[in-house]
Amino acid sequence: MPTHSVDLKAPYRIPALFSRFSNLIVAESTRHGGVSPAPFASLNLGINTTDDAANVDENRRRFFEAIGASASQFASSHQVHGTDILYTTEPGRFEGYDALITDKPGLLIGVTVADCVPILIYDSKNQVVAAVHAGWRGTVGGIVAKTLARMQEQFGTRAKYCYAYIGTCIDEASFEVGSEVAEQFAPDFIRVDPYTQKTCANLKSANTRIFIDFGVPSAQIGISAFSTVLNNDDYFSYRAEGGKTGRMLAVVGIKG
Known part of the structure; x- marks a missing residue:
């Protein structure tokens, strides 16, 4: 359990790793500050839940407004626990990708989670960001390694300029x-x-190893101190709540 002071009743947290970069919008939502009733109480941001769609729309409006953005500049995908990666320069809802990459300022990308690992990557030299959804299938399938390889191939990403948050x-x-x-x-x-x-x-450790093996300095890897299960009052957990719960968002983007 973390000992430092964090306001978990806020609708989102900014990973400390990224706080030095004023050119980024980056956030990981909590379950607080929304309009959804139990069992989705209250900031359910998951489109593919049985929560009322109007609730999810309002929750998303609140979340994006809180982080200084808009849902209209957001790109995401219906996740399938695979290892396919999408490079996108436009907002929208895509299908079948568990990682997104962009270098377009003003565009936010993100993943939804409720036990799986949200991973956010920033290449500070080439101004590229990635959002990765890594459940156990994605983790053992090497989705993080594949995302880094894609960034390296497409943008020349190098480990020493990478910052990674394991959420x-x-x-x-x-x-x-x-x-x-x-x-x-x-x-x-x-x-x-x-x-x-x-x-x-241990999903956090397994994904941390991938960044270390790629060469990312350990000081440039941030790992969330929280658990969706142990901190279930503040985060949604699919397993702890028997599959009937909401979803969080982890998002990253370069300011326009």
Whole structure:
């Protein structure tokens, strides 16, 4: 549990890693400040939930207004737990991508989550940003490595200019997995509880390793101190809430 003071009752948080970059809009939403009733209470930003669409629209309006942006400048995708990456220069709702990249000022990109890892990347030299949705399938499928490779190929991205934020997701102790999932992770990221014999996977560490292997300095990698399960009062958790819950957004963009 984090010991530093953070206002979790706010509708969003700005990762400290990015606070030095005044040219960025970057935020990770919480579940506070919206209009949705239980079990989506209250800032449900997920389009593909059974919450009333009017509630989600109002929640999104509030969120984007709070961060100094508009939903009309936002690009996202219906995520499929795959590893396909979209380079986009236009706002809109796309289909089948779990990572988005852009170098267009004034355009926000983002991913929705409720236990999976939201990952935001900034190439400070080439002025490129990426938003990645990494569940366990995306993590073992190497979606972060593929996103970095795409940025390197398309823009000449180099590790020393990269800043990466690994956002709020399910914590290791809460993410119990079966043997068929565990065997797809490197052993470093699997832990068996000696008392319960439960096997758990560490999504934050697995994705951190990818950035380290790419060469990103550890000082340029930020990791959320929070858990969607342990801090469920402040974040949505699909697992903790039995699948009936809202979604958060993690967004990044270069100011226009």
